[in-house]
Amino acid sequence: MDGRNFDLKEEIRDYWSRRSRTFDLAFGHRIPAGPEADAWQRPIRDLLGPAPKRVLELACGTGEVTRLIHDLGHDVTALDFSEAMLAVARAKHAGKTRLRFLLADAENTLEPDQSYDAIICRHLVWTLTRPEETFREWFRLLRPGGRLLVFDGDWATPKFTGRAAGLLISLIDRIIGPDTNYDGAMSERHAAIMNALPFGAGLRPATIEPLLASAGFRDIALHSHEPIARAQRRNANLRNRLRTFVYRRFILTCRRS
Numbered sequence: 001m002d003g004r005n006f007d008l009k010e011e012i013r014d015y016w017s018r019r020s021r022t023f024d025l026a027f028g029h030r031i032p033a034g035p036e037a038d039a040w041q042r043p044i045r046d047l048l049g050p051a052p053k054r055v056l057e058l059a060c061g062t063g064e065v066t067r068l069i070h071d072l073g074h075d076v077t078a079l080d081f082s083e084a085m086l087a088v089a090r091a092k093h094a095g096k097t098r099l100r101f102l103l104a105d106a107e108n109t110l111e112p113d114q115s116y117d118a119i120i121c122r123h124l125v126w127t128l129t130r131p132e133e134t135f136r137e138w139f140r141l142l143r144p145g146g147r148l149l150v151f152d153g154d155w156a157t158p159k160f161t162g163r164a165a166g167l168l169i170s171l172i173d174r175i176i177g178p179d180t181n182y183d184g185a186m187s188e189r190h191a192a193i194m195n196a197l198p199f200g201a202g203l204r205p206a207t208i209e210p211l212l213a214s215a216g217f218r219d220i221a222l223h224s225h226e227p228i229a230r231a232q233r234r235n236a237n238l239r240n241r242l243r244t245f246v247y248r249r250f251i252l253t254c255r256r257s
């Protein structure tokens, strides 16, 4: 682990480790089979093309996106720096031969140069402590022409319409009680971490595009998250349906030149 941000990274790791057992219970984390899995998998399939490819999944957490990549027939290295998160993922995916778990720092993986055809991460970029160095690290790991897929969002500033959804969620919380699995139990700690992060004021594609370009990435493209949100709404209760309207989410792809 890189020493310069040791305290912040330790805090981030401890936060996620403590959330590992209930992480899948919070809406938006577990990816149910059916329309929602199909919607998350579509951009992955489009990016990777025919199997098998060597795919590095960064910050795999409890292994939900891992399943989608693996089920397409690819060879997956699923990395996370929280042993507690990896333990949940390992238990879910026991016995899968094309899947390797790796306890490592996504900002400094120690993996060999040009060893992957693609890198995929969901909900990691917002929590990077050194984004510029990290994008250069990801560039180094990809073979020429290799691709990066980022699922992420601006978790700091609700959309204009999202503010109304947020108010309705607070009202539901007051009437039926808060959903303690949805960040609530640790929200003060979450807020303190966010304040210390480079993207703590919110992650927008326009902020990371120049950083990716200066790391050497080309063909940077944005794709709508809306098909995923629509699929999530199909089986969600009212409070969780409202959650899909609160924040601006995006899917970004690019290519190593």
Ligand SMILES: C[S@@+](CC[C@H](N)C(=O)[O-])C[C@H]1O[C@@H](n2cnc3c(N)ncnc32)[C@H](O)[C@@H]1O
Pocket (backbone or CB within 6 Å): 012, 013, 016, 017, 029, 058, 059, 060, 061, 062, 063, 064, 065, 079, 080, 081, 082, 085, 104, 105, 106, 107, 121, 122, 123, 124, 127
């Ligand atoms: C919001 S969770 C997302 C988990 C998973 N990607 C998903 O979408 O279900 C964030 C994950 O990132 C991991 N993480 C955060 N910073 C990391 C880093 N520098 N290196 C490796 N893992 C990291 C945490 O341990 C946690 O599992």
